[in-house]
Amino acid sequence: MHFFDANCGPYGLSENNVPTIFPTVKEILADMDAAGVEKTTLWHISQKEMGWALGNKLIVKDLNENPEAKKRISPSWCVVPTVTGEQGSAEQVVKEMLAANAGTVRIFPEDHRWELYPAAIGDLFRLFTENHIPVYLSVKAMGWDKIYRTMYMFPDLYVIICDCGLWGPDRRIRPLLVNYKHTYFETSEYWAAGSIADTVHAIGPDRLLYGSGAPYYNRGSMMLAIQHADISDEAKELIAHGNLERLLQH
Amino acid sequence: MSFIRQNSKLVDEFWEKGIVESCPIYDMHGHMGEHYAIYFAAPNADEMVTLMRRANVAKLCFSHHFSLWATPHVGQAPALEAARKYPDILRFYCSINPHYPDQIKQDLAKVGEWIPYCVGLKFLPDYHKIPVSDPAYKPALDFAEALHLPILIHTWNGSPYDGPAVLRDVVPHYPHVTFMCAHCFNNNWTAAGELAKDYPNVYIELTSVPGTRGAIEKMVSICGSEKILYGTDMPWFDEHQGIGGVLAADISDDDIHNILHRNAEKILAPFL
Numbered sequence: 001m002h003f004f005d006a007n008c009g010p011y012g013l014s015e016n017n018v019p020t021i022f023p024t025v026k027e028i029l030a031d032m033d034a035a036g037v038e039k040t041t042l043w044h045i046s047q048k049e050m051g052w053a054l055g056n057k058l059i060v061k062d063l064n065e066n067p068e069a070k071k072r073i074s075p076s077w078c079v080v081p082t083v084t085g086e087q088g089s090a091e092q093v094v095k096e097m098l099a100a101n102a103g104t105v106r107i108f109p110e111d112h113r114w115e116l117y118p119a120a121i122g123d124l125f126r127l128f129t130e131n132h133i134p135v136y137l138s139v140k141a142m143g144w145d146k147i148y149r150t151m152y153m154f155p156d157l158y159v160i161i162c163d164c165g166l167w168g169p170d171r172r173i174r175p176l177l178v179n180y181k182h183t184y185f186e187t188s189e190y191w192a193a194g195s196i197a198d199t200v201h202a203i204g205p206d207r208l209l210y211g212s213g214a215p216y217y218n219r220g221s222m223m224l225a226i227q228h229a230d231i232s233d234e235a236k237e238l239i240a241h242g243n244l245e246r247l248l249q250h
Numbered sequence: 251m252s253f254i255r256q257n258s259k260l261v262d263e264f265w266e267k268g269i270v271e272s273c274p275i276y277d278m279h280g281h282m283g284e285h286y287a288i289y290f291a292a293p294n295a296d297e298m299v300t301l302m303r304r305a306n307v308a309k310l311c312f313s314h315h316f317s318l319w320a321t322p323h324v325g326q327a328p329a330l331e332a333a334r335k336y337p338d339i340l341r342f343y344c345s346i347n348p349h350y351p352d353q354i355k356q357d358l359a360k361v362g363e364w365i366p367y368c369v370g371l372k373f374l375p376d377y378h379k380i381p382v383s384d385p386a387y388k389p390a391l392d393f394a395e396a397l398h399l400p401i402l403i404h405t406w407n408g409s410p411y412d413g414p415a416v417l418r419d420v421v422p423h424y425p426h427v428t429f430m431c432a433h434c435f436n437n438n439w440t441a442a443g444e445l446a447k448d449y450p451n452v453y454i455e456l457t458s459v460p461g462t463r464g465a466i467e468k469m470v471s472i473c474g475s476e477k478i479l480y481g482t483d484m485p486w487f488d489e490h491q492g493i494g495g496v497l498a499a500d501i502s503d504d505d506i507h508n509i510l511h512r513n514a515e516k517i518l519a520p521f522l
Contacts, residue, residue, distance in 0.1 A: 001253075021463070035498070036253035166458065168486070170289040191461070193485040194301050198291035214463070220254035221461035224494030227253070228268035228304065 003223060004241035005032070005040035006186040007162045007211030009076070012045045012058065020045075021215050025062050025069040028214075032072065035219035037212070038241070039072050043106045047078035051112065052087060060100045070101075074248060076136065077102035080112050081120040090123040094131060103248040104160065105135040109142070116142075116150050125154050132250035134158040134184065139165055144172050151180050158182040158247065162211060168192035170199070177207050184247060186211030187222045187239070196239070197230040205235035209244050254494060260503040264493060269306035273507055275493065276514030277302070279402060279432050279457040279481025280312030282332060290485045295332040298485055299339055305489035308511065309518060310340055311402070312484070313372035317345035321353050326364070333367035341521060343372035343402055348386035358393045366521040370400035370428075375411035377404070382412055383419050391424055400428040400517055402455065407438035414441035421449050428517055430455045430479060439465050443472025453513065457481040460495020466509075467500050475505035479513055 011022035022028050025042075032040060044062075047055025055078050063070045077097035082090050097105070105128060109116050118125075128135060137147050140163035147161060159182065161173065166189050176183045177199075188211040190196065199208060210226055212219040226239050255261045263270045284293050292298050302310055314329040329342035344357050344364070361368055371390055375382050382391075382403060394401050405412045414435050421429055434442035434454040442454045446469075454477060459465050469478060482492040496509055515522075 003253075033251075034256060036251050036256075166487075168288040168290065170291075191487040191491045192288070192290060193298070193482070193488045194291035195488065213461075216463060217461045218463045218495065218498040220498030221491050221495035223253055224264065224268075224497065225488050225491040227265060228490045230301075230304065 001227070001237060002038040002241055003036065003210055003219075004244045005037050005212045005214065005219065006160060006209035006244050007188045008040040008214045009043040010045035010048065011042060011215070014045045015049045025066055025073065029066075029069055029072065031214065031219070035223065037219050037223075039074065041074045041076055041104050041244075043076040043078070047076075047106060048108045048111055052078040052080055056100070056102075074103040075100065076104045076106040078106050078108070079124055081114050082123055083120070090127050093124060094127045094133070097133075098131075103133075103250075105133060107135060116146060118153055125157050129154070129156045129158065129182075132158055132247075134160050134247055136160050136162055138163045139169070148176070151176055151183065155180055156182060158184070160184045160186055160209065160247075162186045162188065163213070164189050166191055168195060170195065174199070174202070177203050183207065184209050184243065187226070188213030188217055190222075191225075194230070196225060200229070200231045200235050205231065205238045206243055208239045209247075210240050254497050255500075258497075258503055260506060261497045264497055268304060268490065271306070274306055274308035274511050275489065276480060276511045276518070277307050277310045277482050277484055277489065277492075278430060278479045278514050278517075279455050280310040280484040281315050281318075281486065282312050283315040283328060285315050288486070292485045295335060295340065299336050302339060302484070302489060305493060307339060307489060309514070309522075310484060311343060311369050311518070312340065313343045313345045313402070318347065318372070318374055318377075321345065321347035321350050325353060326357055326360075326368075330364060330367060337367065341369040341518070342367060343370050344368055345372045345374075346387070346390045347374075348378055348380045348384065351386065351389070354389055358390065361393070361397070361399075369518060369521045370394070370402065373401060373403040373412070375404060375416075376406050376409050379411060381410060381416050383416055391420070391427065394427045395424045398426045398428075400430055402430045402432055405431040405433055405435045405442075407435045407441065414438060414445060417445060417452075421445070421452060425451060427451060428453065430517075432481065433458050434465070434469060437462070437465070439468040440472065443469040446473035446477035453477050453479050453517070455479040455481045456492070456496070456509070457483045458487065460492045461498075462495070466496065470499075470501050470505055475501065475508040476513060478509045479517075480510050
């Protein structure tokens with residue numbers, strides 16, 4: 001068994017110098033080692049607070065300067081609509097992110113003042129779909145209604161729904177898992193008793209991803225929940241790392 | 251390399267087996283039954299007990315959702331029925347709904363005969379929208395004081411119903427009540443630790459806290475692990491998620507034993 005964390009971040013110093021236990025990738029690696037987590041995805045606080053240009057640059061720089069981090073951390077890429085020309089064409093965006101070994105996409109429509117509709121982001125989402133590149137959709141940041149609308153408009157998009165809230169989200173997440181075949185769901189706030197086994201028995205083990213929610217949450221609580229869920233060892237392996245590894249083979 | 255935390259035999263054993271015989275789990279905060287706002291995979295006694303046995307839960311002390319919210323319709327009957335069905339593992343709190351004083355009177359009159367299935371009272375002030383300091387709670391508080399009963403109280407930071415200031419007003423008047431502050435005044439860990447430190451009859455209970463980085467360590471540093479109880483809101487939260495959150499905290503194995511079973515064993519001793 002090994003673990004690939006599908007929801008870690010942000011790291012880095014914020015604009016307000018809010019204390020963080022992950023000021024650099026070194027602290028992230030130490031925390032992963034302490035919990036026995038082999039790999040993680042990651043985003044930088046500046047991707048949200050300072051925008052795609054500086055944020056993407058900082059995370060790439062940090063990983064390039066630390067060989068172990070580069071091996072164990074899969075960076076997320078921040079994007080905005082291409083229509084302003086600031087980030088280049090959709091093709092250029094995908095080319096640059098793949099060149100940087102970024103496996104996933106983080107978006108901040110509210111903070112970055114753009115709308116999640118085809119007119120704004122359709123070209124990028126089409127390429128992400130063609131290249132099987134997953135986009136994180138945060139329930140905490142976007143709310144369920146916006147996620148539902150996004151899936152309705154982009155039904156083939158690969159998505160990782162994250163930060164679902166501690167009150168069991170099954171009535172909201174299951175319709176998405178059933179109706180949209182490329183929807184994945186990370187576990188950092190999926191705490192309801194027996195819920196992992198219940199979901200696996202209902203829809204299979206292929207759509208759940210171990211996520212810790214670090215730094216806000218520690219990594220261990222959901223590791224133990226997965227390890228001792230009433231599911232097969234094969235299903236545990238898929239949730240712990242296999243599904244995310246498969247998802248990132250784009 | 252170990253998982254969750256390095257250099258702890260206790261953590262390693264939990265990882266391998268899911269249970270540790272020398273460290274049974276006393277879950278001091280559970281519920282039962284359907285709830286309008288959530289789908290539960292295991293809402294009822296049979297399913298809950300099955301899950302809890304997988305985690306070596308020795309006792310779950312719970313209040314039934316229906317008794318808390320549909321009080322005038324069901325009283326404490328669903329909780330009593332479940333506790334009688336699984337006396338080895340289930341104990342219940344008599345749910346106090348301050349909007350129904352006659353029901354409170356009726357229920358308190360029976361608590362004596364419900365013991366040991368009943369182990370105390372449960373208050374839910376944030377949801378019932380009446381402060382613990384309100385006269386509506388006085389009959390229940392007086393009753394618990396007279397019988398030296400524990401009370402599990404939902405507590406939340408900043409709440410005008412069950413925040414730290416409200417509990418500081420109430421606690422000194424009831425020295426023989428064991429106050430168990432559920433959710434540790436989420437997320438004012440300092441206020442929780444200080445209240446537990448200041449009053450020997452105050453414990454803080456961890457439901458919804460394990461997993462939150464640094465919270466348990468903070469409270470242990472203020473009031474010691476001897477004043478902290480484990481709980482999950484079962485079936486709201488999973489036993490192994492909660493246990494994993496405690497194991498992941500940077501505290502000693504001795505602290506973990508205190509939190510997961512020793513402190514609760516002392517409180518429940520009169521009922522076991």
